[in-house]
Amino acid sequence: MSRNVVFAVAQMGPVHLADTRAQTVARLIEMLREAHGRGARWVTFPELALTTFFPRYIYDTPEEYDAFFEEGLPSPAMVPLFDEARKLGVGFYLGYAEKITEDGQVRRFNTSVLVAPDGTILGKYRKIHLPGTKDPIGDIEFEHLEKRYFEVGDLGFPTYGTDDGRFGMCICNDRRWPETFRVMALRGAEVFMLGYNTPTRNIHYPEPAHLREYHHRLSLESAAYQNAAWVMAAAKCGSEDGFAMIGGSAIVSPTGEVVARAASEDDEVITFSCDLDLGAYIRRSVFDFARHRRIEHYGPITSQTAIEVTE
Numbered sequence: 001m002s003r004n005v006v007f008a009v010a011q012m013g014p015v016h017l018a019d020t021r022a023q024t025v026a027r028l029i030e031m032l033r034e035a036h037g038r039g040a041r042w043v044t045f046p047e048l049a050l051t052t053f054f055p056r057y058i059y060d061t062p063e064e065y066d067a068f069f070e071e072g073l074p075s076p077a078m079v080p081l082f083d084e085a086r087k088l089g090v091g092f093y094l095g096y097a098e099k100i101t102e103d104g105q106v107r108r109f110n111t112s113v114l115v116a117p118d119g120t121i122l123g124k125y126r127k128i129h130l131p132g133t134k135d136p137i138g139d140i141e142f143e144h145l146e147k148r149y150f151e152v153g154d155l156g157f158p159t160y161g162t163d164d165g166r167f168g169m170c171i172c173n174d175r176r177w178p179e180t181f182r183v184m185a186l187r188g189a190e191v192f193m194l195g196y197n198t199p200t201r202n203i204h205y206p207e208p209a210h211l212r213e214y215h216h217r218l219s220l221e222s223a224a225y226q227n228a229a230w231v232m233a234a235a236k237c238g239s240e241d242g243f244a245m246i247g248g249s250a251i252v253s254p255t256g257e258v259v260a261r262a263a264s265e266d267d268e269v270i271t272f273s274c275d276l277d278l279g280a281y282i283r284r285s286v287f288d289f290a291r292h293r294r295i296e297h298y299g300p301i302t303s304q305t306a307i308e309v310t311e
């Protein structure tokens with residue numbers, strides 16, 4: 001049996017500090033329309049899709065960095081995108097910087113939202129694996145200060161039932177941690193949606209430039225195969241005010257194969273007609289979790305954070 005659904009990944013080129021929310025949302029709407037024109041029912045947009053990747057800069061006060069955050073869902077800037085998506089009947093994943101006041105306390109997260117084709121907000125995900133540092137490391141070019149501006153996500157790794165199947169979300173660095181996808185697969189996810197902003201140079205350890213793209217692709221392909229799920233990965237990329245980020249947006253099959261890939265570092269829509277039953281044979285055989293997993297031996301995965309050598 002096949003359950004074919006057309007998915008789109010909407011890669012964004014650079015968003016510069018001087019770009020307005022309205023200009024950026026207009027780009028998202030244009031790609032939404034192109035995806036719809038190609039028959040897509042779902043579109044995955046990047047991480048922090050409404051602004052430049054501001055954690056590369058050093059800010060000391062909320063007055064300085066709150067300009068990058070959205071309040072309310074949809075926030076005022078998001079409304080035109082939500083309206084157009086509902087009008088066209090297209091669901092989407094959108095990454096954004098979330099500011100919310102809960103119990104009188106202001107909280108800030110690197111967040112993604114999943115919206116159904118009828119405009120229903122199915123749920124949010126708040127980034128759990130925050131890379132980089134809280135304080136500047138003094139790199140001559142840029143920083144990676146997500147731990148400075150965002151709290152660790154507090155929503156876990158939920159999955160969402162939709163008319164087309166069960167989806168899970170994560171964000172950027174989450175894709176490098178296999179636990180991310182295994183938890184969502186154990187909760188029935190058939191499709192993983194994620195956005196990313198990945199600098200071409202790693203400021204934390206020197207490595208050849210080609211490894212940025214390789215590790216990105218390796219993370220997606222292994223996640224897809226080892227969890228028998230489709231992966232939708234949307235980059236925001238290119239040179240944002242001179243700071244380069246990798247492209248490589250892709251749609252990956254449950255077999256681990258890249259079936260569609262962006263060719264540019266600009267706004268680019270890729271689509272594929274995904275058979276959501278394709279992963280079923282893998283989940284009934286090599287990755288039949290019920291038959292093959294041995295959780296009695298996996299204790300350290302949740303009882304330890306760091307490496308511990310006891311013998």
Ligand code: ING
Pocket residue numbers: 131132171172173174176196197198199202
């Ligand atoms: N970006 C990068 C990513 O995980 C990074 C951060 C780069 C971590 C290189 C480790 C090595 O793709 C975000 N936004 O997480």
